[in-house]
Amino acid sequence: MGIALLDQLVVQVGSLLALTIPLRFVIRRMTRTKLVLDILVFLTLSLLLFSRGIEPFATGPSGDIQAGIATGAAKAAWWISLSLFLINIIRHFVAFEHRPREGRLVRDLLCGLVYIGTALSLIAYVFNVPVGTLIATSGIFAVVLGLAMQSTLNDVFSGIALNLGQAYAVGNWIVLDDSLQGRVIETNWRSTHLLSPTNDVIILPNSTLAKSRLTNISSPDESHGITVTARFSPTERPDIVVEAMKTVLLGCTKIMRVPTPSVSVVGLDGDAITLELGCRIKNVANVTEAKNEIYDLIYRHSRSQTLSMVASSAKNMLSGPNQTPVMDSAMKCLLTIPLFHSLTENERYSLSQLMVPVGFAKNHMVVGQGSALTSLILIERGVILIENHDGDHRTEVARLSPGDFFGERGVLMGMVEAGDIYALTQVSGYEVPKDRLAVFLKDRPEIAEELAAVLAFRLEKERHLFENVGGLSLGYPPSLSTKIKSLFGLL
Structure with missing residues (x-):
């Protein structure tokens, strides 16, 4: 091939590269556009080389140094263009549905093979160095390098095994046999990063994970x-x-x-x-x-239920009927309810005299949704369920146990209940009718403040619970305590 043709080839290849290299940086995030550009560059280089009788997969001329340099540069551009084209295809089309981590691993392995193949092709067809001889003479160097990188290679191959074995995924909570645990936030070729319960990042080599007994708490589901x-x-x-x-x-x-x-x-x-x-x-x-x-x-x-708990050491009872002073059942019920902890003993006794014992059989409907209670009911034993229904859709609002109470909506505000209230078990307790509660609140108006706080908390909880359900209006005045005091004549 003449010198003029070679110079023309060098100018054409150089111009093409000068145009496409900056353009690749501009469109680096536009994968499809970049793929089209790589295809066009590869086809253009192939046309330029083959039209001049240059075969990229054949050894170059050994006589003319200038021709060898020009031809080698053109071949190198062709091989690099081919590798970029193949890598772009691999990253664009090689994917595992619902398994992005495995897809990334396979893509990285294939891209690594393309890089190695390109490097060997450049050595063989551009620099005219026999690849077989080069590999044979570099055996000792490869052994030394392998021994020096033994730990790193162990981590890399352990990472490949863990990824292909799908022992865990990003977002899973795992526990190792030494009680070390955390949520997986990142995994790469060499290590896995865990976010511990104390909000610290733990970096574990993959070889350590591969040798450990690992429990994936998030598999098969998050429960x-x-x-x-x-x-x-x-x-x-x-x-x-x-x-x-x-x-x-x-x-x-x-x-x-x-x-x-x-x-x-x-x-x-x-x-x-x-x-x-x-x-x-x-x-x-x-x-x-x-x-x-x-x-x-x-x-x-x-x-x-007057059951006595005991310490694990032996016979030291933590609670029980024999250790509790003898008192009225209504007084005991009041002691379990935090709302009335601020009362003095005399006030608690006065309130207990206003309380009336009530009981509900298992599965008994206490009051239906949309109705208003006229008594404050204190739970002494059993479990109460409040469940809202909107057509066939049912939503649990609350479960109440000993020490809880309900009915404050109707008693304090005249509001209807947000759901059906019924007994999940046999329930016993006490009710305080609205008129009797009004007498007591006249002496202790600050209890109205605490009842207002409880009611406001429950209404806010219900508002969040039903904000995406619809069909339930939970509006209430901005100052519940003022409204309650006004209804009970405390202002």
């Missing part, structure tokens, strides 16, 4: 089982204690109803009856809140 242990004095039959603990789980709002929570007797001796309460929660992040609620309800229900 997680928890177990709570309780010990009671053996003064009652185990089946009575079991039924009490089933009532505890029935009153929990932070656990799942399917699968059904369970109560098992795991120990019985002269010191205690030991039970395990098992249930499932929607997310591992809710473990603390769920356990706190279960422990609180264990205390409230065991106290309402």
